Amino acid sequence: MAKELTPRAENYSQWYNDLVVKADLAEQSPVRGCMVIKPYGYAIWEKMQAELDRRFKETGHVNAYFPLLIPKSFLSREAEHVEGFAKECAVVTHYRLKTNETGDGVVVDPEAKLEEELIVRPTSETIIWNTYKGWIHSYRDLPILCNQWANVMRWEMRTRPFLRTAEFLWQEGHTAHETREEAEAEAQKMLHVYGDFAENVMAVPVIKGVKSETERFAGAVDTYTIEALMQDGKALQSGTSHFLGQNFAKAFDAQFQNREGGMDYVWATSWGVSTRLMGALIMTHSDDNGLVLPPKLAPIQVVIVPIFKGDDQKNAIAEKLDPIIKELKSKGISVKYDDDSQKRPGFKFAEYELKGIPVRLCMGARDLENGTIEVARRDNLTKESINLTDTVSYVEKLLVDIQANMLKKALDFRNASIKTVDTYEEFKTEIEKGGFILAHWDGTAETEALIKEETKATIRCVPFDSYIAGDKEPGKCMVTGKPSKCRVLFARSY
Amino acid sequence: MAKELTPRAENYSQWYNDLVVKADLAEQSPVRGCMVIKPYGYAIWEKMQAELDRRFKETGHVNAYFPLLIPKSFLSREAEHVEGFAKECAVVTHYRLKTNETGDGVVVDPEAKLEEELIVRPTSETIIWNTYKGWIHSYRDLPILCNQWANVMRWEMRTRPFLRTAEFLWQEGHTAHETREEAEAEAQKMLHVYGDFAENVMAVPVIKGVKSETERFAGAVDTYTIEALMQDGKALQSGTSHFLGQNFAKAFDAQFQNREGGMDYVWATSWGVSTRLMGALIMTHSDDNGLVLPPKLAPIQVVIVPIFKGDDQKNAIAEKLDPIIKELKSKGISVKYDDDSQKRPGFKFAEYELKGIPVRLCMGARDLENGTIEVARRDNLTKESINLTDTVSYVEKLLVDIQANMLKKALDFRNASIKTVDTYEEFKTEIEKGGFILAHWDGTAETEALIKEETKATIRCVPFDSYIAGDKEPGKCMVTGKPSKCRVLFARSY
Numbered sequence: 001m002a003k004e005l006t007p008r009a010e011n012y013s014q015w016y017n018d019l020v021v022k023a024d025l026a027e028q029s030p031v032r033g034c035m036v037i038k039p040y041g042y043a044i045w046e047k048m049q050a051e052l053d054r055r056f057k058e059t060g061h062v063n064a065y066f067p068l069l070i071p072k073s074f075l076s077r078e079a080e081h082v083e084g085f086a087k088e089c090a091v092v093t094h095y096r097l098k099t100n101e102t103g104d105g106v107v108v109d110p111e112a113k114l115e116e117e118l119i120v121r122p123t124s125e126t127i128i129w130n131t132y133k134g135w136i137h138s139y140r141d142l143p144i145l146c147n148q149w150a151n152v153m154r155w156e157m158r159t160r161p162f163l164r165t166a167e168f169l170w171q172e173g174h175t176a177h178e179t180r181e182e183a184e185a186e187a188q189k190m191l192h193v194y195g196d197f198a199e200n201v202m203a204v205p206v207i208k209g210v211k212s213e214t215e216r217f218a219g220a221v222d223t224y225t226i227e228a229l230m231q232d233g234k235a236l237q238s239g240t241s242h243f244l245g246q247n248f249a250k251a252f253d254a255q256f257q258n259r260e261g262g263m264d265y266v267w268a269t270s271w272g273v274s275t276r277l278m279g280a281l282i283m284t285h286s287d288d289n290g291l292v293l294p295p296k297l298a299p300i301q302v303v304i305v306p307i308f309k310g311d312d313q314k315n316a317i318a319e320k321l322d323p324i325i326k327e328l329k330s331k332g333i334s335v336k337y338d339d340d341s342q343k344r345p346g347f348k349f350a351e352y353e354l355k356g357i358p359v360r361l362c363m364g365a366r367d368l369e370n371g372t373i374e375v376a377r378r379d380n381l382t383k384e385s386i387n388l389t390d391t392v393s394y395v396e397k398l399l400v401d402i403q404a405n406m407l408k409k410a411l412d413f414r415n416a417s418i419k420t421v422d423t424y425e426e427f428k429t430e431i432e433k434g435g436f437i438l439a440h441w442d443g444t445a446e447t448e449a450l451i452k453e454e455t456k457a458t459i460r461c462v463p464f465d466s467y468i469a470g471d472k473e474p475g476k477c478m479v480t481g482k483p484s485k486c487r488v489l490f491a492r493s494y
Numbered sequence: 495m496a497k498e499l500t501p502r503a504e505n506y507s508q509w510y511n512d513l514v515v516k517a518d519l520a521e522q523s524p525v526r527g528c529m530v531i532k533p534y535g536y537a538i539w540e541k542m543q544a545e546l547d548r549r550f551k552e553t554g555h556v557n558a559y560f561p562l563l564i565p566k567s568f569l570s571r572e573a574e575h576v577e578g579f580a581k582e583c584a585v586v587t588h589y590r591l592k593t594n595e596t597g598d599g600v601v602v603d604p605e606a607k608l609e610e611e612l613i614v615r616p617t618s619e620t621i622i623w624n625t626y627k628g629w630i631h632s633y634r635d636l637p638i639l640c641n642q643w644a645n646v647m648r649w650e651m652r653t654r655p656f657l658r659t660a661e662f663l664w665q666e667g668h669t670a671h672e673t674r675e676e677a678e679a680e681a682q683k684m685l686h687v688y689g690d691f692a693e694n695v696m697a698v699p700v701i702k703g704v705k706s707e708t709e710r711f712a713g714a715v716d717t718y719t720i721e722a723l724m725q726d727g728k729a730l731q732s733g734t735s736h737f738l739g740q741n742f743a744k745a746f747d748a749q750f751q752n753r754e755g756g757m758d759y760v761w762a763t764s765w766g767v768s769t770r771l772m773g774a775l776i777m778t779h780s781d782d783n784g785l786v787l788p789p790k791l792a793p794i795q796v797v798i799v800p801i802f803k804g805d806d807q808k809n810a811i812a813e814k815l816d817p818i819i820k821e822l823k824s825k826g827i828s829v830k831y832d833d834d835s836q837k838r839p840g841f842k843f844a845e846y847e848l849k850g851i852p853v854r855l856c857m858g859a860r861d862l863e864n865g866t867i868e869v870a871r872r873d874n875l876t877k878e879s880i881n882l883t884d885t886v887s888y889v890e891k892l893l894v895d896i897q898a899n900m901l902k903k904a905l906d907f908r909n910a911s912i913k914t915v916d917t918y919e920e921f922k923t924e925i926e927k928g929g930f931i932l933a934h935w936d937g938t939a940e941t942e943a944l945i946k947e948e949t950k951a952t953i954r955c956v957p958f959d960s961y962i963a964g965d966k967e968p969g970k971c972m973v974t975g976k977p978s979k980c981r982v983l984f985a986r987s988y
Contacts, residue, residue: 022751022755025859027625027628029560029561029621029625030568030621030624031561031563031565031566031612031621032562034561034562034563035561036559036560036561037558037559038558039556039640040557040558042556042558042559043496043556044558050837062533062536062537063536063537063540064530064531064532064661065530065531065536065538066523066526066530067523067528067529067661068562068614068645068647068661069525069528069584069647069661070525070526071524071525072591072600072602073599075525075591075600076599076600081590082593082600087590087591087592087600087603088589088590089589089590089591090563090586090589090612090780091586091587091588091589091590091591091602092584092587092614093585093586093587093588093602094584094585094587095567095582095584095649096581096582096583096585096649097566097576097581097583098581098584099576104568104570104574105567105570105675106569106581108585108587108611109581117602118525118584119591120562120586120614127523127525129524130524133522146533150645151562151645153562153563153646155589155590167561167563168557170512170696225688244830317607335928369898384694389589450853458964464714476614
């Protein structure tokens with residue numbers, strides 16, 4: 001059928017692209033590198049947003065909105081920031097169009113040139129710190145704990161839907177603190193919020209840790225990250241939280257009167273996750289039949305397909321199911337009842353598998369006779385017949401089971417994909433197989449660059465936790481033999 | 495005190511600007527015409543969004559996301575659309591910056607010039623219809639009922655916070671239909687959703703009607719509008735819904751196979767409200783003491799200020815109030831308990847009045863003795879002492895009362911501000927006094943333009959409903975004496 005996906009084993013990358021389009025998640029737009037997020041994809045993103053937003057508010061944050069456009073000069077205020085990544089961006093140079101000479105189109109009006117060019121925000125540290133400067137006078141004005149839900153734009157050369165797009169949707173938290181300790185604690189706290197969200201909502205296990213200097217956010221003192229492992233053995237950086245020190249406060253002269261009456265620069269953090277999480281979700285769970293969604297993010301959690309001949313059977317089944325649907329809904333479970341007689345049941349089954357609906361219920365003439373219903377779960381593709389009267393309690397429990405099972409399955413895969421190696425030769429062999437590798441590194445950017453050049457592997461992070469016995473003990477760099485404090489996490493990545 | 499506002503009677507415009515800044519709603523940004531929406535202002539907008547989004551979904555709509563940037567050529571596809579308003583917009587011409595010669599700043603890289611310029615969306619009909627074209631093949635693909643929450647940009651020359659800003663936040667619904675009737679019904683349905691929201695959530699009474707051809711959205715066949723009246727007698731267009739006919743479908747060649755097997759162009763609507771609603775909210779209800787918020791949109795509905803000397807009193811009051819706060823919260827009422835001993839109660843009262851908190855509770859030593867509590871309502875500034883034990887039920891009812899009272903007050907003012915006039919002389923006198931005027935008009939753009947030029951008044955709409963006896967009866971144009979079908983609504987406007 002037209003909806004068939006390229007199998008993962010054949011071409012993982014093509015499978016991903018097929019799935020994004022065929023499951024109606026997103027599509028390319030006529031603007032290079034920008035995607036249209038279709039209603040079904042957007043409904044999943046909305047569920048992510050709601051869960052994240054709740055967690056941000058529970059940890060004391062408020063939302064605000066800052067301008068889309070940033071004066072060009074702001075970008076060069078923090079030297080490392082502009083050096084690091086602010087160059088590939090959309091530049092607004094004019095503010096008016098006019099009708100062309102032939103009267104059938106528009107051209108840029110050369111009279112309407114901006115004095116200073118404006119940049120479509122690639123991230124908002126600069127404009128926000130220029131604003132915070134006016135909000136902060138004394139320690140009493142601190143902390144500031146703001147988050148922004150916004151679109152941002154980075155002119156990436158090679159783009160892929162959700163994973164790397166010129167425009168993407170994200171949230172960016174920007175906080176201001178009185179002390180270094182408080183800011184560091186905030187940056188770590190938000191990383192844990194991301195980790196909790198990834199594991200308990202997305203069912204995506206992540207390794208939390210700190211980035212090497214090379215991989216750090218441009219302008220940060222420390223970058224914390226959550227790293228997930230995709231089914232093809234590549235890592236996906238899924239969220240980052242930055243301790244910015246006083247770098248942006250100094251660049252924008254944001255000082256405050258401290259408790260002793262002196263003046264200090266403000267301490268800062270920023271942290272963000274984006275629609276890239278959709279990529280993590282897809283590539284962690286989905287299979288050759290399509291999307292597999294954890295119940296907590298599924299726009300439709302349960303689909304019910306009646307199989308009938310003629311209106312009498314149709315009505316008899318509907319009558320039986322109506323109270324069950326009502327009860328499921330009353331428990332906050334989202335249910336779709338699909339009695340469309342234009343489409344065959346097999347077609348519907350394939351469609352709902354493609355869309356990743358966690359639970360499918362199916363009732364036919366024999367079920368009607370026997371007082372049973374068929375329950376199919378999307379995560380492991382098993383089916384079972386149960387008593388109709390048990391449906392609600394069964395489904396309620398099943399949704400919890402599926403959520404847990406998806407995390408367990410992904411965690412088992414991830415854990416089985418963490419290896420340790422001690423020699424660079426071994427590293428070169430193992431990295432070809434995919435997965436995470438814990439290895440010793442001498443801590444220098446030179447060795448890191450060499451490894452990247454020779455193997456395409458990067459240091460994903462220095463993990464906070466221990467994953468394999470002894471990985472926190474000192475050793476010798478696999479490349480140079482110089483001393484290493486602990487093993488660090490390598491992988492090829494998206 | 496520093497927070498004092500310019501009185502409305504002295505300078506209404508300055509009062510508005512003062513209020514926006516001093517109540518922490520928004521502030522100017524360094525980017526011309528773009529504002530920073532501060533957390534308190536954004537929290538109100540979030541409540542509006544949630545209420546609107548729920549209504550959109552209840553009427554069968556889903557959210558999606560389309561690109562920020564639109565290829566320049568798209569804008570000229572629908573001739574009236576580009577002629578009407580798409581010219582004053584931010585134009586992206588380059589996609590890269592580079593370090594300047596002195597190495598201390600960035601300049602636009604002339605090598606990175608786009609082949610075709612991109613426009614920051616002023617509205618999304620063009621990019622969306624270019625997309626819908628691919629989604630629609632047969633009548634079975636219809637209707638499409640999408641909404642988008644997004645930022646848009648129009649390079650306005652004179653800007654005012656919320657009312658007219660270069661960048662603003664909004665939602666834009668874009669729907670596609672099989673028949674003219676269905677599309678027209680959709681456009682009207684969504685106008686009624688806006689009207690219901692304005693009146694029942696914002697407590698802002700609106701007049702619903704259809705725009706004259708001159709005031710119509712560029713590219714629409716009909717534009718429906720909700721018009722509110724501000725305290726200074728000027729009208730504010732608060733939301734519009736457009737029946738677009740087949741104009742955009744023709745411009746983007748979006749055809750579908752109809753039920754008879756032939757090909758038809760798709761029928762379309764679009765509809766939007768924006769952060770401009772914040773301006774309507776402020777200018778309908780607020781007073782010289784600050785913001786007045788309807789309970790349904792107040793981020794904090796109830797503030798409680800204990801008045802105490804020493805920790806014993808502080809603790810005794812807290813102990814009494816703690817169960818009341820818990821009970822209020824359990825009923826979904828948002829409560830702030832402010833026992834900050836650094837600030838005087840009078841300072842707090844002024845601050846919460848400025849912020850428009852609907853209900854203020856205050857408990858002091860005497861209340862503690864008598865088992866009473868003082869209740870102050872923001873809408874009419876009255877105070878009352880009640881039994882402490884009655885607090886929860888009293889407050890619950892009071893919030894409903896305040897919501898209703900605010901609508902009634904605004905409605906009484908609005909209704910008292912609708913006049914009829916029969917001569918143009920009378921019109922010229924009355925329009926100076928502010929308010930709506932129902933008058934006869936000959937239906938020509940020439941007369942409309944003359945009236946606008948001579949009086950600065952525009953036709954706000956041809957109202958659906960009757961507001962003054964006989965206003966739906968035919969008559970003679972006040973300017974030309976030519977026949978008129980019914981009275982139309984004039985006002986000076988924002």
